Amino acid sequence: xxxxxxPSEVTAVEGAIVQINCTYQTSGFYGLSWYQQHDGGAPxxxxxxxxxxxxxxxxxxxxxxxxxSYGYLLLQELQMKDSASYFCAGEYNFNKFYFGSGTKLNVKx
Amino acid sequence: DTEVTQTPKHLVMGMTNKKSLKCEQxxxxxxxxxxxxxxxxxxxxxxxxxYEKLSINESVPSRFxxxxxxxxxxxxxxxxxxxxxSALYLCAxxxxxxxxxxxxxxxxxxxxxxVL
Numbered sequence: 001x002x003x004x005x006x007p008s009e010v011t012a013v014e015g016a017i018v019q020i021n022c023t024y025q026t027s028g029f030y031g032l033s034w035y036q037q038h039d040g041g042a043p044x045x046x047x048x049x050x051x052x053x054x055x056x057x058x059x060x061x062x063x064x065x066x067x068x069s070y071g072y073l074l075l076q077e078l079q080m081k082d083s084a085s086y087f088c089a090g091e092y093n094f095n096k097f098y099f100g101s102g103t104k105l106n107v108k109x
Numbered sequence: 110d111t112e113v114t115q116t117p118k119h120l121v122m123g124m125t126n127k128k129s130l131k132c133e134q135x136x137x138x139x140x141x142x143x144x145x146x147x148x149x150x151x152x153x154x155x156x157x158x159x160y161e162k163l164s165i166n167e168s169v170p171s172r173f174x175x176x177x178x179x180x181x182x183x184x185x186x187x188x189x190x191x192x193x194x195s196a197l198y199l200c201a202x203x204x205x206x207x208x209x210x211x212x213x214x215x216x217x218x219x220x221x222x223x224v225l
Contacts, residue, residue, distance in 0.1 A: 001153070001154060001167060030210065031210065031212050032212075033212040033213065033214070035214075041218070042199060042216040042217060042218050042219055043152065043199070043214070043216050044216070045212075045213045045214065045215070048210075048211060048212025048213060049212075050210065050212065087151055087152070089212075089214075091210060091212055094210060095140050095157065095159060095164075095203060095210065096154070096157060096165055097142070097154065097214060098154055099144075099151035099152045099153070099154075100151060101151060102150070102151045
């Protein structure tokens with residue numbers, strides 16, 4: 001499979017902004033998705049970047065730079081319910097999705 | 110209906126048992142996936158079906174045998190598993206491959222497998 005690297009853990013306070021980075025391998029790369037997973041739950045889709053630039057969906061934004069093999073998820077106005085694991089997922093050779101190492105986000109009051 | 114339904118939710122089996130996991134979606138998606146997820150780890154891609162044909166097998170041991178009987182159903186047949194195969198098995202689907210990608214996988218809640 002392909003290797004996508006993320007920080008293992010991030011901690012922030014309610015109301016803050018946090019950025020979760022993802023670096024990926026470029027061979028066969030098609031696009032980058034982001035997923036949220038609460039403990040005991042299934043991954044849920046947040047965002048997808050097929051092109052370079054910023055995609056905004058409410059409090060969540062995602063960015064992709066193909067020239068840097070890098071993307072990030074930006075979470076604004078953090079809430080306690082945002083405490084979860086966040087995964088980037090690279091799409092390779094169309095419809096083949098490999099998940100990143102995952103980042104556990106802890107939101108504190 | 111935007112659901113992917115997996116059964117059973119929990120399964121305990123011995124190393125000599127044969128069991129199956131089932132997955133169903135009625136969104137008209139023509140790509141379906143099996144992922145394996147161990148605790149505190151990312152989902153690992155196992156198999157991809159595209160238009161009911163196996164398109165990707167990520168070097169999964171033959172004790173896992175996928176099947177796609179029709180465009181709505183995906184099975185994972187299990188035989189002679191090892192304790193290290195204990196994990197959450199996630200099924201997912203995505204829209205028709207030849208309609209372009211949205212990058213979105215729709216996941217079921219998973220089947221939690223314990224091998225004794």
